[in-house]
Amino acid sequence: MTHQVKQFFVQAGELSSFASRFFKEAFTPPFEFKELLRQCYQMGNRSFVLVGVTGFIIGLVLTLQSRPTMIQFGAVSWMPNMVGISIVREIGPVITALICAGRIASGIGAELGSMRVTEQIDAMEVSGTNPFKYLVVTRVMATTLMLPLLVIFGDLIALYGSALVENLKGNVSFQLYFNTVFNALTFGDLIPATIKSFFFGFVIGLVGCFKGYYSKKGTAGVGIAANTAVVMASLLVFVVDFIAVFVSDIFYEL
Amino acid sequence: MNSDLMEKDTSIALAKEKWKSNTDTNRKAVIRIKDVRKSFGDNHVLNGFNMELYEGENLVVMGKSGSGKSVMIKCLVGLIAADSGYIEVMGKEIATLDRQTLDELRSDIGFLFQGSALYDSMTVRENLEFPMRRHREKLGVVSDTTPLVIEALENVGLAHTLDLMPAELSGGMKRRVALARTLILKPKIILYDEPTSGLDPITAKEIIELMRSIQKKYGTSSLIITHDVDCARVISERMILLVDGINYAQGTYSELSASTDAKVEAFFKK
Amino acid sequence: MAKTTLENLRLGIFVILGTLLLLVAAYLIGNRQNMFSKTFNITAVFKNASGLQNGNNVRFSGINVGTVKKIEMVNDTTIKVHMIIAEKMQEHIKKDAVAMIGSDGLVGSMLINIVPGTGNSPLIKEGDELASVSKIATQDMLSTLNVTNENAALLTADLLKVSQSLTRGKGTLGRLLNDTVMASDLQRTIANLKLVSNSANTTLSELNEMISSIDFKESTAGVLLTDTISARKMRNIIGNLETSSFDITQMTKELNTVIGGLNNKDGLVHTISKDTALVYQLERTMKNIEQGTERFNENMEALKHNFLTRGYFKKLEKKENNRN
Numbered sequence: 001m002t003h004q005v006k007q008f009f010v011q012a013g014e015l016s017s018f019a020s021r022f023f024k025e026a027f028t029p030p031f032e033f034k035e036l037l038r039q040c041y042q043m044g045n046r047s048f049v050l051v052g053v054t055g056f057i058i059g060l061v062l063t064l065q066s067r068p069t070m071i072q073f074g075a076v077s078w079m080p081n082m083v084g085i086s087i088v089r090e091i092g093p094v095i096t097a098l099i100c101a102g103r104i105a106s107g108i109g110a111e112l113g114s115m116r117v118t119e120q121i122d123a124m125e126v127s128g129t130n131p132f133k134y135l136v137v138t139r140v141m142a143t144t145l146m147l148p149l150l151v152i153f154g155d156l157i158a159l160y161g162s163a164l165v166e167n168l169k170g171n172v173s174f175q176l177y178f179n180t181v182f183n184a185l186t187f188g189d190l191i192p193a194t195i196k197s198f199f200f201g202f203v204i205g206l207v208g209c210f211k212g213y214y215s216k217k218g219t220a221g222v223g224i225a226a227n228t229a230v231v232m233a234s235l236l237v238f239v240v241d242f243i244a245v246f247v248s249d250i251f252y253e254l
Numbered sequence: 255m256n257s258d259l260m261e262k263d264t265s266i267a268l269a270k271e272k273w274k275s276n277t278d279t280n281r282k283a284v285i286r287i288k289d290v291r292k293s294f295g296d297n298h299v300l301n302g303f304n305m306e307l308y309e310g311e312n313l314v315v316m317g318k319s320g321s322g323k324s325v326m327i328k329c330l331v332g333l334i335a336a337d338s339g340y341i342e343v344m345g346k347e348i349a350t351l352d353r354q355t356l357d358e359l360r361s362d363i364g365f366l367f368q369g370s371a372l373y374d375s376m377t378v379r380e381n382l383e384f385p386m387r388r389h390r391e392k393l394g395v396v397s398d399t400t401p402l403v404i405e406a407l408e409n410v411g412l413a414h415t416l417d418l419m420p421a422e423l424s425g426g427m428k429r430r431v432a433l434a435r436t437l438i439l440k441p442k443i444i445l446y447d448e449p450t451s452g453l454d455p456i457t458a459k460e461i462i463e464l465m466r467s468i469q470k471k472y473g474t475s476s477l478i479i480t481h482d483v484d485c486a487r488v489i490s491e492r493m494i495l496l497v498d499g500i501n502y503a504q505g506t507y508s509e510l511s512a513s514t515d516a517k518v519e520a521f522f523k524k
Numbered sequence: 525m526a527k528t529t530l531e532n533l534r535l536g537i538f539v540i541l542g543t544l545l546l547l548v549a550a551y552l553i554g555n556r557q558n559m560f561s562k563t564f565n566i567t568a569v570f571k572n573a574s575g576l577q578n579g580n581n582v583r584f585s586g587i588n589v590g591t592v593k594k595i596e597m598v599n600d601t602t603i604k605v606h607m608i609i610a611e612k613m614q615e616h617i618k619k620d621a622v623a624m625i626g627s628d629g630l631v632g633s634m635l636i637n638i639v640p641g642t643g644n645s646p647l648i649k650e651g652d653e654l655a656s657v658s659k660i661a662t663q664d665m666l667s668t669l670n671v672t673n674e675n676a677a678l679l680t681a682d683l684l685k686v687s688q689s690l691t692r693g694k695g696t697l698g699r700l701l702n703d704t705v706m707a708s709d710l711q712r713t714i715a716n717l718k719l720v721s722n723s724a725n726t727t728l729s730e731l732n733e734m735i736s737s738i739d740f741k742e743s744t745a746g747v748l749l750t751d752t753i754s755a756r757k758m759r760n761i762i763g764n765l766e767t768s769s770f771d772i773t774q775m776t777k778e779l780n781t782v783i784g785g786l787n788n789k790d791g792l793v794h795t796i797s798k799d800t801a802l803v804y805q806l807e808r809t810m811k812n813i814e815q816g817t818e819r820f821n822e823n824m825e826a827l828k829h830n831f832l833t834r835g836y837f838k839k840l841e842k843k844e845n846n847r848n
Binding site: 034037038040041044045048148149150152153156182185186187189190194 | 528531532534535538539541542543545546549550552553554579
């Protein structure tokens with residue numbers, strides 16, 4: 001028991017020092033710009049379909065599930081407001097982040113883990129390239145930059161899915177639907193959600209790299225790295241979300 | 255327990271004596287290791303290891319797996335920091351170098367990793383170009399690195415694999431590509447970490463032949479770490495046996511294989 | 525190399541599309557809050573803010589034209605509301621426009637309605653203060669109307685008493701009528717009855733006027749509909765009117781019985797035919813009562829057609845149908 005508690009704090013400390021090393025290395029030359037672009041493509045474009053499909057289904061299901069209740073209250077015309085706000089504020093960023101935690105954090109964990117195990121990271125170090133810059137900084141930057149974009153796409157597709165249900169079941173035109181949604185939204189919904197997504201991306205990239213970079217030797221180590229990366233990233237996404245709600249509460253009255 | 259420790263201590267002292275008497279002051283040493291210690295927690299891997307690599311020679315360090323050979327070789331290029339002791343490569347003490355000087359020094363050292371360590375996500379060409387990213391000025395190449403890549407691949411007889419991915423290569427081919435990558439910066443010292451491990455005897459023999467021809471062609475100094483007696487017999491000019499974290503014995507292959515010391519004999523038993 | 529270029533192209537498209545989407549979303553949200561279009565400020569003073577908040581919509585003739593910027597408490601009965609209005613609306617809003625606080629549907633948020641004035645006033649300028657209609661004023665109006673109606677109800681009740689006492693005296697009436705003193709007394713009573721019916725007449729016409737004045741203020745009265753308290757008051761008034769009309773019908777019925785009784789008694793008929801003045805007076809009285817009830821009917825008709833109370837009457841009708 002005490003060992004687990006100790007282990008928890010050790011992990012937190014290691015992750016923090018890993019993060020501080022990231023900031024130190026991220027802003028000193030040389031910059032691995034080409035590799036950053038490659039990683040952005042890997043994480044942004046390659047996740048797009050996944051995020052799109054998930055977003056579409058979430059929008060569809062959320063609308064289908066809450067329609068009967070809204071009809072009971074006679075507030076079915078408020079569906080776009082409700083769905084729009086919940087998607088933009090919470091569901092869009094969190095679902096996208098969780099999907100990316102599953103896809104990207106595990107991917108990074110496994111990739112860096114196997115690179116560590118097969119000494120590829122050492123090989124990079126020896127051949128004059130700082131592997132932390134080349135592997136970690138680029139990946140963390142890529143997730144941090146790409147996740148907000150994915151969230152925006154995810155939100156839009158989720159709203160489209162929701163509008164589709166409203167259109168088919170409630171005869172609400174797409175124009176009316178999106179007009180109502182944007183009437184209901186304020187900057188207080190969009191800005192905190194976008195800032196939050198940057199942090200989600202940062203956490204996902206950081207945890208994936210951390211777990212992979214310090215992977216234990218052996219093939220089992222790679223599996224553990226990938227697995228714990230997903231678990232820890234998902235958990236941290238919720239922690240960040242929790243903090244974000246409190247912080248945005250200070251700036252925007254919710 | 256206590257008596258074991260005592261015995262170990264005396265053997266260490268013995269080895270140090272041997273070392274001093276065998277130091278050849280007439281030849282120029284490119285690597286000097288003095289009394290290096292390294293431990294991971296309670297596991298003492300190196301207990302005061304001493305070694306010198308002279309210019310142009312082939313030195314084989316033999317030891318059982320887990321005896322700290324790989325740790326020792328990684329200390330040489332600064333991948334692992336030693337707990338104490340003195341490591342000097344080409345006249346520079348590794349522990350005192352800043353990142354830039356260390357990188358410059360590393361460009362003069364080739365390192366062939368145990369599992370080839372080719373970058374999985376890159377093609378063979380990109381793998382070979384990778385070490386040149388930071389060392390272009392050294393090679394005097396500004397734009398096109400293709401001739402250098404092809405030359406390096408021709409040295410190992412694999413010019414046709416230029417645009418293949420490492421996953422498409424066999425184990426022996428991977429090792430040869432890795433060797434080509436090691437050589438691309440024209441290093442003065444090459445460190446081989448178990449060059450024949452995981453290979454079948456025929457491929458292993460090919461690799462050893464390749465190593466010899468390269469040494470002849472470029473006149474490099476080589477430090478080979480292995481537990482493969484056949485490899486050591488073929489390539490070694492001088493051998494050091496690493497036992498219990500110290501340089502237990504040294505000499506030529508024939509000297510050592512004729513030794514009557516129990517621990518030395520254990521290496522050469524078939 | 526070509527692969528990398530293609531990847532970068534796709535990445536570029538992805539990034540630019542994403543950023544554009546974000547900007548469009550931000551623009552659409554900002555547009556609603558009049559952040560990017562040119563605006564001007566106007567104010568209106570209310571007695572009661574009714575839960576209005578910063579950022580609530582301002583509507584002019586039902587179109588969203590701006591938002592509430594600030595709500596300032598000047599003193600305990602004066603609340604100054606600052607509004608931002610889109611500049612393009614400046615050429616439509618005149619100085620005699622009236623601002624009032626309403627709500628967007630049954631469960632909607634509060635908003636400010638600006639109702640155009642009827643006159644040819646000049647257009648409003650930056651910083652102008654609009655006239656406002658507070659809910660208190662309309663409620664006052666309704667309560668006055670309520671008092672009037674209650675009075676009318678009391679009056680008809682008195683009338684009922686008078687006619688009831690007349691019918692109760694039926695048995696002795698013949699005797700009374702034979703007595704000339706009694707006859708003159710009766711004459712006087714009837715004259716009084718005439719006076720009463722006259723005053724009822726005037727009251728009802730006043731009521732009529734009042735209701736038509738409500739009708740005239742139809743535009744502002746629209747707001748009343750959403751207010752449940754006002755609606756309840758309206759219902760009260762109408763209830764009172766109903767009792768009044770019921771009372772009046774009963775009274776006329778009873779008068780009929782009186783007259784019928786008079787006709788049956790030979791002596792009375794005789795007396796009446798002899799006394800032409802009395803007959804004439806009786807006739808006048810009846811006419812007045814008739815006129816009064818007619819006017820009342822008109823009032824009721826007007827009420828029925830007034831859109832304010834139409835719903836209520838429809839409901840009554842439905843109830844009636846259900847009962848049948």
